[in-house]
Amino acid sequence: MATSGSETPERSAVYKLGCRLSEWVSDFAAHPYVQLGFIAFCVTWFALDWSENLLTAALSIIAITLTQMVLNRQKEREAEDRRRDIALHAKLDELLIASKRARSELAGLEEREESEIAEQRRIIEDRARQDCAERA
Structure with missing residues (x-):
């Protein structure tokens, strides 16, 4: 696939059509009335005594x-x-870097290990509690 300058691969018209079709069909099939319709269809199929093998395959x-x-x-x-x-x-x-009160080391925190993120969160919560206590 060709890529544009923004690293996003360009999608072919067939791919886009397939995505739109998938979107429409999955949204349509998820509707409760459609599910009830499938149940009614199967009950009708059995009531008419048609071939179960054909129904199973379909x-x-x-x-x-x-x-x-x-x-x-x-x-x-x-x-x-x-x-x-x-x-x-x-x-x-960007906001963290631009803010004078914010600690710039928090920029990019989402890229660190979970334990580091949890530790930074505890530090932030402790600072927030201290700020609230000082204001009270």
């Missing part, structure tokens, strides 16, 4: 297809969430 194909569409939709949402998280962290880092 439902298996639908289940596999819907699973792939939902997973594709989830992947797209996670990519968007990650992009927003990175932007939010960049903004917060």
